[in-house]
Amino acid sequence: MNDLVQHWLDFWNGDLELAGKIVHDDFVWHVAPLSGGPQQNRAGRDELVEWVRESHQVMAGLKFSVDVGPISQEPFHAVRWLAEANGVSFHGTDVLRVRDGRIAEYWLNADSLWAAQQLGMVPS
Numbered sequence: 001m002n003d004l005v006q007h008w009l010d011f012w013n014g015d016l017e018l019a020g021k022i023v024h025d026d027f028v029w030h031v032a033p034l035s036g037g038p039q040q041n042r043a044g045r046d047e048l049v050e051w052v053r054e055s056h057q058v059m060a061g062l063k064f065s066v067d068v069g070p071i072s073q074e075p076f077h078a079v080r081w082l083a084e085a086n087g088v089s090f091h092g093t094d095v096l097r098v099r100d101g102r103i104a105e106y107w108l109n110a111d112s113l114w115a116a117q118q119l120g121m122v123p124s
Contacts, residue, residue: 009066
């Protein structure tokens with residue numbers, strides 16, 4: 001696994017200090033909302049850091065591991081991951097676009113509904 005993707009994994013595993021090193025100043029990400037509908041586009045390193053921090057607060061012990069990848073075709077890297085925390089598990093895929101050695105754009109495709117159902121946030 002290349003260093004940037006490993007740092008991305010470490011960041012998601014709670015090493016939030018890495019954001020300044022690996023996330024581009026003009027960072028943008030795209031995510032489908034839990035409630036459905038079209039993707040939401042968000043921007044900013046600080047907002048990403050807060051989202052990761054909140055994810056760890058909601059799911060204590062949250063740990064990500066790589067199932068597949070990275071699959072790389074510059075400037076893109078794709079990673080299939082597994083997230084686990086206290087008996088809850090779900091999968092997702094990250095597509096990262098790199099610019100100037102840092103992650104400039106991020107597309108998230110995760111089984112968020114399954115995670116929310118396991119957490120009791122929405123009915124099964």
